[in-house]
Amino acid sequence: VHLVESGGGWIQSGGSLRLSCAASGFSVSNHYMGWVRLVPGKGLEWVSDIHADNSTYYAHSVKGRLTISRDSSTNTLSLQMNSLRPEDTAVYFCARGLGTFWTGYYFDDWGQGTLVTVSS
Amino acid sequence: SYELTQPPSVSVSPGQTAKITCSGDALPKKYAYWYQQKSGQAPVLVIYEDTKRPSGIPERFSGSSSGTMATLTLSGAQVEDEADYYCYSSDSSGNHRVFGGGTKLAVL
Numbered sequence: 001v002h003l004v005e006s007g008g009g010w011i012q013s014g015g016s017l018r019l020s021c022a023a024s025g026f027s028v029s030n031h032y033m034g035w036v037r038l039v040p041g042k043g044l045e046w047v048s049d050i051h052a053d054n055s056t057y058y059a060h061s062v063k064g065r066l067t068i069s070r071d072s073s074t075n076t077l078s079l080q081m082n083s084l085r086p087e088d089t090a091v092y093f094c095a096r097g098l099g100t101f102w103t104g105y106y107f108d109d110w111g112q113g114t115l116v117t118v119s120s
Numbered sequence: 121s122y123e124l125t126q127p128p129s130v131s132v133s134p135g136q137t138a139k140i141t142c143s144g145d146a147l148p149k150k151y152a153y154w155y156q157q158k159s160g161q162a163p164v165l166v167i168y169e170d171t172k173r174p175s176g177i178p179e180r181f182s183g184s185s186s187g188t189m190a191t192l193t194l195s196g197a198q199v200e201d202e203a204d205y206y207c208y209s210s211d212s213s214g215n216h217r218v219f220g221g222g223t224k225l226a227v228l
Contacts, residue, residue, distance in 0.1 A: 036163070036219075043222035044155070044163065044206050057215050060121050093162055103169060104210045105217060106153045110162035 001025040001109045005094050008114030015084050015118075021077040021094030021111055029072040032097045032105055035079050037090035038113070047092070048079065049105065062088075084118045091115050122146065122211035124220035131226040138194040140223045142207030145188055152190035153208040154183060155219075156201075163206070167192060197227045 007019040019035070034049030048058045048068040056068050067080040077094055091113040099105035124144040132138040142152060151170050155163040165174050167183035170190060180195045190209075194201055207220040 034217075038157075038160065043204070044157065044208075044219040046208075046217040046219060049217065057217075059216065091160065101214050104151045104153070104214070106165065106168055106208060107163075108165050108168075108174065112162055113160075 001096060003094050003096065003109060003111035005092065005111045005114035008092065008116045010117045010119060011084055013084060013086055013118055013120050017081045017084065017116060019079040019081065019092055019094075019114060019116070021079075023075050023077065023096070026096070027072065028070045028075050028077050028096075032099065033068075033070065033077050034095055034097060034105075034107060035068065035077075036093045036095055036107065036110075037088075037116075038093070039087075039090045045090070049097070050077075051105075081116070084116075086118050086120045089116060089118045122216065122218050124207050124209060124218055126205075126207060126220040126223045128221070129224045129226065131228070132194075132197050134199055134227055135196050138197045138201075138225055138227070140192045140205050140207075140225065142190045142192075142209075142220050143188050144190075144207075144209060144218075144220075146212040147185060147188050147190055147209060149212060150210045150214075152183070152185055154190075154192045155206045155208060156203045157206065157222075158203045166205075194225070197225070199227050201225060202227050 095107035097107040154167040
């Protein structure tokens with residue numbers, strides 16, 4: 001299993017970025033996947049995930065601005081980020097996980113992360 | 121929104137036992153997971169489903185849960201265990217995941 005994020009960078013407040021996560025060793029379409037960010041000075045924050053049935057969930061702080069998706073043809077997970085704010089500044093990690101509704105979902109394979117800096 | 125509460129820091133001497141707690145209202149119904157993170161590296165899962173240890177994680181790492189509190193225990197902490205530790209779980213609806221605020225473990 002190998003996950004490689006790309007697409008991070010510097011952007012002004014209100015702008016958009018699209019993060020990509022190239023996967024190898026498995027199919028993104030068949031697995032629970034998600035994004036987690038490390039906010040400087042604050043810690044880890046769950047951002048969004050997509051389940052095997054394609055249902056998607058978002059943290060309240062990003063709902064309506066960020067959209068998670070996956071492409072089976074390129075075996076890639078994506079995060080479209082619109083209306084970016086300075087508080088979205090973070091290292092964004094792509095991750096693969098396991099779980100069920102009853103046990104809860106968690107991530108056990110991670111990429112190395114990509115830095116997003118939103119300037120005011 | 122749902123929150124998991126951890127102490128900001130824990131400090132122990134090498135060889136001592138470190139305990140990191142995590143409290144949340146939904147923990148009686150939802151499993152807790154624990155991640156170790158060092159210096160901006162990708163997080164590493166050290167405990168899943170309250171008490172289980174992934175392959176490759178040293179036996180000194182253990183987890184427990186009772187009521188609204190989950191606990192990560194390092195029995196015989198080593199200098200290389202210095203890191204930030206985060207608990208992780210779901211809210212009662214099961215639709216949102218959340219991390220605790222993180223605990224910085226110092227072994228010195």
